[in-house]
Amino acid sequence: xxxxxxxxxxxxxxxxxxxxxxxxxxxxxxxxxxxxxxxxxxxxxxxxxxxxxxxxxxxxxxxxxxxxxxxxxxxxxxxxxxxxxxxxxxxxxxxxxxxxxxxxxxxxxxxxxxxxxxxxxxxxxxxxxxxxxxxxxxxxxxxxxxxxxxxxxxxxxxxxxxxxxxxxxxxxxxxxxxxxxxxxxxxxxxxxxxxxxxxxxxxxxxxxxxxxxxxxxxxxxxxxxxxxxxxxxxxxxxxxxxxxxxxxxxxxxxxxxxxxxxxxxxxxxxxxxxxxxxxxxxxxxxxxxxxxxxxxxxxxxxxxxxxxxxxxxxxxxxxxxxxxxxxxxxxxxxxxxxxxxxxxxxxxxxxxxxxxxxxxxxxxxxxxxxxxxxxxxxxxxxxxxxxxxxxxxxxxxxxxxxxxxxxxxxxxxxxxxxxxxx
Amino acid sequence: xxxxxxxxxxxxxxxxxxxxxxxxxxxxxxxxxxxxxxxxxxxxxxxxxxxxxxxxxxxxxxxxxxxxxxxxxxxxxxxxxxxxxxxxxxxxxxxxxxxxxxxxxxxxxxxxxxxxxxxxxxxxxxxxxxxxxxxxxxxxxxxxxxxxxxxxxxxxxxxxxxxxxxxxxxxxxxxxxxxxxxxxxxxxxxxxxxxxxxxxxxxxxxxxxxxxxxxxxxxxxxxxxxxxxxxxxxxxxxxxxxxxxxxxxxxxxxxxxxxxxxxxxxxxxxxxxxxxxxxxxxxxxxxxxxxxxxxxxxxxxxxxxxxxxxxxxxxxxxxxxx
Numbered sequence: 001x002x003x004x005x006x007x008x009x010x011x012x013x014x015x016x017x018x019x020x021x022x023x024x025x026x027x028x029x030x031x032x033x034x035x036x037x038x039x040x041x042x043x044x045x046x047x048x049x050x051x052x053x054x055x056x057x058x059x060x061x062x063x064x065x066x067x068x069x070x071x072x073x074x075x076x077x078x079x080x081x082x083x084x085x086x087x088x089x090x091x092x093x094x095x096x097x098x099x100x101x102x103x104x105x106x107x108x109x110x111x112x113x114x115x116x117x118x119x120x121x122x123x124x125x126x127x128x129x130x131x132x133x134x135x136x137x138x139x140x141x142x143x144x145x146x147x148x149x150x151x152x153x154x155x156x157x158x159x160x161x162x163x164x165x166x167x168x169x170x171x172x173x174x175x176x177x178x179x180x181x182x183x184x185x186x187x188x189x190x191x192x193x194x195x196x197x198x199x200x201x202x203x204x205x206x207x208x209x210x211x212x213x214x215x216x217x218x219x220x221x222x223x224x225x226x227x228x229x230x231x232x233x234x235x236x237x238x239x240x241x242x243x244x245x246x247x248x249x250x251x252x253x254x255x256x257x258x259x260x261x262x263x264x265x266x267x268x269x270x271x272x273x274x275x276x277x278x279x280x281x282x283x284x285x286x287x288x289x290x291x292x293x294x295x296x297x298x299x300x301x302x303x304x305x306x307x308x309x310x311x312x313x314x315x316x317x318x319x320x321x322x323x324x325x326x327x328x329x330x331x332x333x334x335x336x337x338x339x340x341x342x343x344x345x346x347x348x349x350x351x352x353x354x355x356x357x358x359x360x361x362x363x364x365x366x367x368x369x370x371x372x373x374x375x376x377x378x379x380x381x382x383x384x385x386x387x388x389x390x391x392x393x394x395x396x397x398x399x400x401x402x403x404x405x406x407x408x409x410x411x412x413x414x415x416x417x418x419x420x421x422x
Numbered sequence: 423x424x425x426x427x428x429x430x431x432x433x434x435x436x437x438x439x440x441x442x443x444x445x446x447x448x449x450x451x452x453x454x455x456x457x458x459x460x461x462x463x464x465x466x467x468x469x470x471x472x473x474x475x476x477x478x479x480x481x482x483x484x485x486x487x488x489x490x491x492x493x494x495x496x497x498x499x500x501x502x503x504x505x506x507x508x509x510x511x512x513x514x515x516x517x518x519x520x521x522x523x524x525x526x527x528x529x530x531x532x533x534x535x536x537x538x539x540x541x542x543x544x545x546x547x548x549x550x551x552x553x554x555x556x557x558x559x560x561x562x563x564x565x566x567x568x569x570x571x572x573x574x575x576x577x578x579x580x581x582x583x584x585x586x587x588x589x590x591x592x593x594x595x596x597x598x599x600x601x602x603x604x605x606x607x608x609x610x611x612x613x614x615x616x617x618x619x620x621x622x623x624x625x626x627x628x629x630x631x632x633x634x635x636x637x638x639x640x641x642x643x644x645x646x647x648x649x650x651x652x653x654x655x656x657x658x659x660x661x662x663x664x665x666x667x668x669x670x671x672x673x674x675x676x677x678x679x680x681x682x683x684x685x686x687x688x689x690x691x692x693x694x695x696x697x698x699x700x701x702x703x704x705x706x707x708x709x710x711x712x713x714x715x716x717x718x719x720x721x722x723x724x725x726x727x728x729x730x731x732x733x734x735x736x737x738x739x740x741x742x743x744x
Contacts, residue, residue, distance in 0.1 A: 266725060270664050270732065279664060280729075280736040287729035290722045298720070335672060335724065342676050349679055354499075360430050361473045363498035363531055368679045370468065371427070374623040377646050382630035388425020 005205040006198055009173050010056060013064045017053045018197060019165035024057050026156045031061060031102065031133050041154040043127045043134040045108075047141035048158030051196030054137040058104050071104040080118025083126065101132040109138040109146055120148055127152055160195025163187050163344075170204055179208040184216040184341055191340065220337050230255045231264055235330050238265060238317050239272045244310070247317035251309050258308065262289065263333040265312055271331065275322040285315030348402045355393045372403075379403040379413065387416035429622040432594050437478045442586040443471055446577050450475060454482045457523060461547055461556045463571060465563035466579025469617030472559040475579075476528045479557075484522050491525040497539075498531045507542060514550035525554045532558040533565035536720070540567045547573060565718070581616020590618060591625055595635075600625070602635040609640040652688040656696075659731040660738045667735075668728045675723055682723030686714045686730075693734070702737055709733045 011017045014024055027046065033039050046054040062069040072086055083105075103126070111119050127134050127149075141150055141157075167186050174181040181204070189207070193199040208214050234254035241247035254261045269282045289311035296304045349372075353364030356371050379386040379400075390400055390413065397414060404410035434440045437454070440447050453459035459479075464472040473494075480488040493513045495505070513527055529535075535543070544567070547556050558574065560566055582590075588611055595602055606628070614621035628639040655674070658667035674680045693706045713730040717723060 270668065270728075276662070276732075276736045276739050280732040283729035283732040287716070287721070287726050290725045291716060291719070294720055294722075334669075338672060338676055346676070346679070353679075356427075357496065357499070360427060361477070361494060361530070363496035363534075365498045365679070365681065366468075366531065369681075369684070370619060371623065372679075373646070374627040374643070377627040377643055378630040385425055385630045389427065392424070392426050 004202070005173060005177070006201045009176075009201070011053075011060045014057060014060050016169075017057055017060060018169040019161035019195075020048075020053055020057070020158050023048075023156050023158050024053075027057060027135075028061060030154065030156075031065075031067075034100075034133050038131075039154075041152060042130050043136060043149075043153045044156060045141060045150060045153035046135065046137045046156050046158060047139065049160055049194075049196065050139060051193075051198035051200070052158040052161060053197060054158050055104070055106055058102065058135050058137075062102050066099060068099045068101045069104055070101055071106060080122040083119055083122040103130065103132055103134045105134065105136045107138065108136045108149065109140055109143045111145070120146070123149060124152065161190075161197050161200075162195065163190045166190055166195070166197065166200065170200065173201070174204060174208060174214070177205075177208060179211055179214055181208070181214040182216050185214050185219045187344075188216060188219045188340060216337065216341065217332065220332055231261075232330055234261065235264060235268055238313050239268070239320065241314075241317040244314035244318065247313040248309060250313050258305070258312075259293070262286070262293070262308075262312055263336055264330075265316060267333040267335065268330050269316050271328050273316075273320055273323045278319050278321055278323045282316045282319035285311045285319060289315065345402070348398055352393075352395065352399050352402060355395065355399070359393055375403055380405040380409070383409065383413045383416055386413045387420055390417050391420050427623075428594055428598065428626045429619045432590070432597075432622065433474050434478055435481055437475075437482050440471060440475065440478060441589065442582050443475070443579060446475065446579065449575075449577070450479050451482075453479065457483065459483075459524075459555050459575075461551070461574045462558070463563060463566060463574035463576045464557060464559045464579060465561070465566075465576065467561060467581055467617065469614075469619035469621070470579040470581055471618065472579055473528070473530060475577075476526070476557045476559065480526050480528075483526075491522050492528070493525070494528045494530060496530045498534045505539075507546075510543065510546055511550075514546060514554035517553045524552070526557060527554055528557045528559065530559045531561075533560035533562050537567055540570055544569050544573070582618055583616070584611050587611050587614055587616065587618060587621050591621060594622065594625065595629075598629070600629045600635060601633060603637065605637040606635040606640055609637045609644075610635075613640065613644050652685060653692050655731070656689065656692055656734070659735045662735065662739075664728075664732060664735060667731050668724075671727055671731065672724060675727075682717045682727055683714065685723075685727060686710060686717060689730070689734075690714075698738060702740075705737050706734060709737065 014028065017024060023046070027044065030039065030044050046058070048054060059069060061067070070086065072083065105123060108123070123136070136149065136153060138146060141155055163186075167183060167190075170186050170190075171181060171183075186204070189200055189203050193203060204214075207219060211218070231254055234250040237250040237253060238247050241250075251258065251261065254264075256264075266286050269286060270279050273279045273282050289308045292304050292308045292311065295301055296308065349368060350364055352372070353367040356362070356367035356375075357364045360367060360371065362370065375389065378389065386400075386403070389395075393399075395403070397410075400413050400417070401407070401410040404413055437447050437450055464475060466472055476494075480492045484491055495509060510527065510529075513525065529543075532540075543556075547570070556574075558566065558570070563571060563576065563578075588607060591607055591610060594600075595607075602625075610621055610624050610628070613624060624640060624643050625635065627643045628635045631639045631642060651670075652674075655667050655670040658664075658670060671685070674685060675682065690707070690710050693710070694703060698706075709730060713726050716726050
C-alpha cells in the first residue's frame with residue numbers, strides 16, 4: 001500500500017501526538033470549559049512552526065471527544081463572504097439535538113489580504129457571534145496582518161517536537177512497516193528536519209522504502225544524495241592529478257563548500273596514500289591548509305583562501321609519489337558523522353562539567369578532565385554516594401543517566417536521590 | 423552527614439590551614455598584614471593550591487564576606503577578548519563600597535587565553551590597578567605574555583611533598599571514617615605525583631568501592647580513571663596503522679573531551695620513553711613542538727594531531743631502518 005505514512009498514521013487521539021503536551025492540555029481544557037460556560041475569549045489561536053501538530057491535535061480532539069469539526073483551510077476560498085457563509089452558519093446556528101461543534105480556521109496567516117477581501121472582518125464577526133469553540137492556527141502569531149485576530153484570541157504555543165518525544169512514535173511507526181530503525185538514524189532525521197513531524201515522517205518513509213533496516217550511515221548520505229558523484233569525481237581528480245592546475249580544478253567540480261571538501265579530503269587522503277612518506281606529506285599539507293583556514297576566519301582575510309585551496313588540493317595531489325595505484329573506495333567523512341552522533345552526549349558532558357565547575361572553582365573543561373573520571377567510578381559502584389553527590393552538584397536525571405553505568409543503576413541512583421530530597 | 427566532593431569540602435579556607443607551600447604562604451601573609459598587594463601570577467601544575475591560595479588570601483584580607491569584592495573567572499570557559507572587555511572591566515572599574523581598599527579578580531587557567539586577549543587584559547590591569555588587583559593562575563607562566571608577567575609578583579607553586587599529601591589524606595580519611603591500609607595510602611600518593619586534587623579524588627573514588635582503601639582498590643580507580651591511552655595510539659601509528667590511530671585520537675578528543683594540548687603533552691612524554699635512537703627523538707620533539715604551537719594558535723586539533731601522527735610514524739620507521 002502506498003499511502004503516505006503521514007496519512008496512514010495520522011493521530012486519531014490526543015495521546016498519539018508526539019510532544020507539545022502542555023499545548024495539547026491547554027487546548028483540551030479550553031474546549032472542555034465550554035461545557036461549563038462560554039469562556040471570556042471565544043477563540044483559541046494555536047501558533048508555532050509547521051509540522052508541530054496544531055491542526056492534527058484539533059482533529060484528534062474532535063474525533064476523540066465527539067465533536068463535529070467544521071474546517072476551513074488555506075486551500076479553500078477564503079473571501080469574507082465565503083467565511084461568513086461557512087463559519088457563520090456553523091457558529092451561529094444553535095442546534096438542540098446532535099453533536100457539539102468546533103470551528104477550525106486553519107493557517108490564518110496564509111490569508112492573502114488583497115484576494116481574501118474582508119476575511120479578517122469576517123473571522124472577527126464569526127468569533128463575536130459564535131456559540132461554539134473557534135480555533136485558529138498560524139505559523140507566526142506576531143504577523144502584523146493578523147494582529148486584530150490575536151487580540152481576541154487566547155494564545156497557545158506549539159514548539160518543535162523534541163527528539164525524545166518523537167523517537168518512540170517514529171520507531172513504532174517504522175516497526176509496523178517492518179523496518180528496524182536505529183535511534184541514531186532517527187535523531188539525525190529529526191535534526192535535519194528541525195522537529196517538523198510532517199517532514200520527519202515523510203523522510204522516514206522515503207528512506208525506509210525497500211529496506212528492513214535503516215542505520216545511521218544510510219541517513220548520513222541524505223544531504224549528499226545529489227552531489228555524491230561530483231564529490232567522488234573531485235576526490236578522484238585530487239588523488240590522481242599529476243599537476244597542480246588539474247588538482248585545483250577539483251574545487252569547482254566538487255560543488256560543495258570548501259570546508260566540507262576539506263573534510264572529504266582529510267578523511268580519504270590517508271586511505272588513498274598508503275606510503276608512509278606520501279601520507280605524512282599529504283597530512284602535512286592538510287595541516288597547513290587548516291592553519292590558513294584559521295587565519296582566513298580569524299582575520300576575515302579572504303585573500304588567503306587561495307592558499308587553503310592550493311594546499312588541500314595540489315599539495316595533497318603532489319604528495320603522491322610512491323604509493324602504488326590501487327582501487328580504494330571513498331568514505332564519508334567519519335568525523336562529521338561522529339560529531340553529530342555525539343553532539344547530545346557532548347552537550348550533557350559540558351553541562352555536567354559546568355555544574356561541577358561552579359562548586360569546585362574550576363572551568364567546565366577542567367572539571368571534565370579532573371573530576372568526571374572519578375565521579376564515573378563512584379556512580380558505577382556506590383549508589384548512595386552517587387545520589388548524595390548528585391544533590392551536591394545539582395545533577396538532573398539526564399546528568400545522572402550520563403554518569404551511571406547503565407539505565408537500571410541510573411534509576412536506582414535517582415530513587416535514592418528522590419528520598420534524599422523529600 | 424551530607425555527601426560532598428572531598429577535594430572541595432576539605433579545601434583550606436584560610437592561609438593558616440595551608441600546610442605546604444610555606445614560602446608562598448609567608449609572602450601572602452605579608453599582604454594580609456599590610457592590607458596591600460600587587461597583581462599576582464600563580465604558576466604551577468594542577469592540584470598544587472593556586473586557586474586555594476587565592477581564595478584564602480581574599481578571605482584573610484576581607485573576612486567572611488569576601489565574596490562581595492572577589493570574583494573568579496575561568497579563562498577556559500570564557501576566554502577571548504570580549505570577556506576581558508566586558509566582564510572583567512565591569513567588575514574592575516567600579517570601586518568597592520564596603521570599605522575594602524580594593525577588589526580581587528582571579529583569572530583561572532589564564533594560560534588558555536589567546537595572546538590578543540592577554541594584551542587587552544594588560545591594559546585593563548593597568549587602568550583599574552587602583553580599584554582591583556588581579557591574580558592570574560596558570561600551569562605554565564611561559565604562556566603568559568611578557569608585559570603581564572612583568573606587572574605581576576610571580577609565585578611558583580610546586581607539587582606537594584609525599585609527607586604533605588600523606589598528612590592531608592590521613593586527616594580526611596579520619597573525618598570521613600575511611601579505613602585504609604599503609605599500602606593503599608602509599609599507592610594514592612604515588613599516583614597523585616604531588617597533585618592534591620588527584621590524591622583526594624582518588625581516595626574518594628577508592629573509598630566508594632570498598633570499606634577499606636587498599637592497594638588493589640586504588641589501582642582499580644587509577645586504571646578506570648585513565649580516559650584513553652595515548653601510548654596505545656602512538657603504538658598504532660608507529661606500527662603503520664594510521665587509520666586506527668586516528669580513530670583513537672578522535673575518540674579521545676570527541677568522547678573523552680581531552681584537549682589537544684593535553685594529548686600533545688602526553689605524546690611528548692611518551693616518545694621520550696620509547697626505544698628509538700636518541701638523535702631521532704630530537705626530530706620527534708621538533709615535530710611535536712610545531713604541533714603544540716599550532717594548537718595554541720587555534721588550529722583544528724584533530725587535523726594537526728593526525729598530521730603529527732603521520733609524521734611521527736615516518737620518523738620512527740626511518741629510525742628502524744637505519
